[in-house]
Each structure stands twice: as structure tokens, then as C-alpha cells.
Amino acid sequence: MSLTGSPRPADSNRAFGPKGADDIASTASTAPDGKPHHDEVDVIVDAWASVRPGLDTTPLEVLSRISRIARRLDQARNAVFTEHELDGWEFDVMSALRRAGEPFELSPGALVQKTLVTSGTMTNRVDGLERRGFVSRQPSPSDRRGVLVRLTPAGLRAVDAAFDALLHHERRLLAGMDDDARAHLAASLRTLLTAVES
Missing domain, CATH: 1.10.10.10 (Winged helix-like DNA-binding domain superfamily/Winged helix DNA-binding domain)
Known part of the structure; x- marks a missing residue:
């Protein structure tokens, strides 16, 4: 892969985007009523519920989270490839x-x-x-x-080194889930991907 020319991350946490993995895991926002939200998708869903109370926003609960995770993964993977001077x-x-x-x-x-x-x-x-x-x-x-x-x-040598580093970073992203939770998530995502691709 070719040199990207972009600066390398200052530390390993930069592979997870603007915030490190630990920062992302601990991030929580607060609603106007003072109750904590688990993530930003909860904020979005609650906001829609307040302005369109009769609207079914349940697809956002899944698909908006997948979209946000995909953007984070792109950031993480690009950072790994940059560290290995690859595109x-x-x-x-x-x-x-x-x-x-x-x-x-x-x-x-x-x-x-x-x-x-x-x-x-x-x-x-x-x-x-x-x-x-x-x-x-x-x-x-x-x-x-x-x-x-x-x-x-x-x-x-180049692809093996980059892949080893990629797996290391992605294991960190999944560190908060046990084996059963990961297997259940993988099965659910497989079902969704099959439906989307068909």
C-alpha cells in the first residue's frame, strides 16, 4: 500500500478517532431533565420524540448506531494503515x-x-x-x-504487519463485551446484513 502522507497518530488512542477507546466507553450526555443518556443516539431519538411524538423512530436505535460505529471504524482502520505507511x-x-x-x-x-x-x-x-x-x-x-x-x-510482510495491528486495535474496541455477547451481536448483524444485501 502507498504512503498516505498524512501525519501519524500521536498515541495509540488516536486510532479510535478524536477520542480514545476509554473516552468513548465512558462518554455520556445529559438530557434537559438531568437524566443521563447512554449515547448520542439516545439524544437524537429523544429529540425526535419531542418534536414528532407520534413517529416510530425505532429504526434509529439500530441503524444510527451502526452508522456511527462504521465512521469510528473507518477512523481506526485509517490510523492503523497510516502507521504502517499504507492506504x-x-x-x-x-x-x-x-x-x-x-x-x-x-x-x-x-x-x-x-x-x-x-x-x-x-x-x-x-x-x-x-x-x-x-x-x-x-x-x-x-x-x-x-x-x-x-x-x-x-x-x-506489509499486509501481515498491518493486519496484526488492525486486529489489536479492534480487539480493544470489543474489550467490553464477553464472548457470548460478541457471538450474539455477530449473529444479529449477519441477519441484518443478509437482509440489506438481498
Whole structure:
């Protein structure tokens, strides 16, 4: 992945955005009546209830929280990639190659499918990764005119190091949940994602 050029976080908590993980966990807001809210979504839902009392705002209870979590995760992941001098799109391409197993290679078409970008965008991304020495183009043994994109040893080291750091940060985000709670949440989110994607 390429250098982002953005400044590195001052400390590990910066990977969680403007506030550290502990700050986020302890943050609470207060309503006008003095009763504490658990999070900002409660504030939003209560505000809508006060101006539109007959409106069913229950979807916000789930989807607004998912939206806010997604923004926090983007901040966390971008910070991790920046620490490893990578861009997110570079990690996406290299991790797709890494997951393919040895010899860590895929066709450009397979990479397009796995990363959900256009073929033109993928060509540019492979060019950039090749310039950095993270991937190489190899002739396809089954198609004389085709090529395969292969992860180099340098690319393998880079993607593994970034992924290890990413998992470390994301374990911290989930540290307040026990195994059963995480499994239940994963199952619920799987059900929701299946419904949304269908």
C-alpha cells in the first residue's frame, strides 16, 4: 500500500478517532431533565420524540448506531494503515491476495470482484502496488495473454504487519463485551446484513 502522507497518530488512542477507546466507553450526555443518556443516539431519538411524538423512530436505535460505529471504524482502520505507511485501498488489494493462499496470486478480474472496484481502477491500483514492490505481474499459465497479480515477499510482510495491528486495535474496541455477547451481536448483524444485501 502507498504512503498516505498524512501525519501519524500521536498515541495509540488516536486510532479510535478524536477520542480514545476509554473516552468513548465512558462518554455520556445529559438530557434537559438531568437524566443521563447512554449515547448520542439516545439524544437524537429523544429529540425526535419531542418534536414528532407520534413517529416510530425505532429504526434509529439500530441503524444510527451502526452508522456511527462504521465512521469510528473507518477512523481506526485509517490510523492503523497510516502507521504502517499504507492506504486503505492498498490493504484491500493485498489482503485479497493474502487470503488466496500461496502463491498469493489472483487475476485482475478476481481482484475486481473481491474489492468491488472497476477494472480501470484496479489497473491503477496494481500499478501503484507494483511501483512500491508489493506486487508483481506474472504470466497466466492458462491464458497466454492473461496475467496474474502476485504478492511479493515485501507485500506479504506489509499486509501481515498491518493486519496484526488492525486486529489489536479492534480487539480493544470489543474489550467490553464477553464472548457470548460478541457471538450474539455477530449473529444479529449477519441477519441484518443478509437482509440489506438481498
